[in-house]
Amino acid sequence: DTGVSQDPRHKITKRGQNVTFRCDPISEHNRLYWYRQTLGQGPEFLTYFQNEAQLEKSRLLSDRFSAERPKGSFSTLEIQRTEQGDSAMYLCASSLNSGEKLFFGSGTQLSVL
């Protein structure tokens, strides 16, 4: 059990650029979640996958955001045409099944200048 890995840890980009984050969940976990956390707030749900199927997307996930989980393993979260309001910590988590505890990665801190 190597835990949930996220890459990169930090990303600084200019407004309008595209960025992509990667998450490697715990290997036997079926569920993978993306959350966003801004300063002083709790994590806000963005989307989640059951294996390779994306089962739910939050209203927060505008059409500039897209997430994939090919083959039900790692996942990527892409933000196109970044805006300053996208600056946040993007957290990935995985769990074995629904209702189980989530294991979180260390997050990717995005700063949009």
Add this chain to the structure above:
Amino acid sequence: AQKVTQAQTEISVVEKEDVTLDCVYETRDTTYYLFWYKQPPSGELVFLIRRNSFDEQNEISGRYSWNFQKSTSSFNFTITASQVVDSAVYFCALSTGFQKLVFGTGTRLLVSP
């Protein structure tokens, strides 16, 4: 809709004091799970406890204890004899059915020597 309220934004105590963090939740589901997570300054969310809606037994783990009361929709967390290492942001969260985890806004605990 599911909602978690943590009314205490920040609590400051002196080491060895007992402290209780409040959590009130809202859901119409009869089956749900409640969680507490700790987020130390390093940023990674650490799982503390999961409780399902059918188990109202209070739980104690070392200096930590949890009081679950369905009648008041509360799931409070008490740290006995607090220590400086307990300083962190603590999040209460709710999961219903096969849905994602919904977090509260967190309570920042500062324990001074």
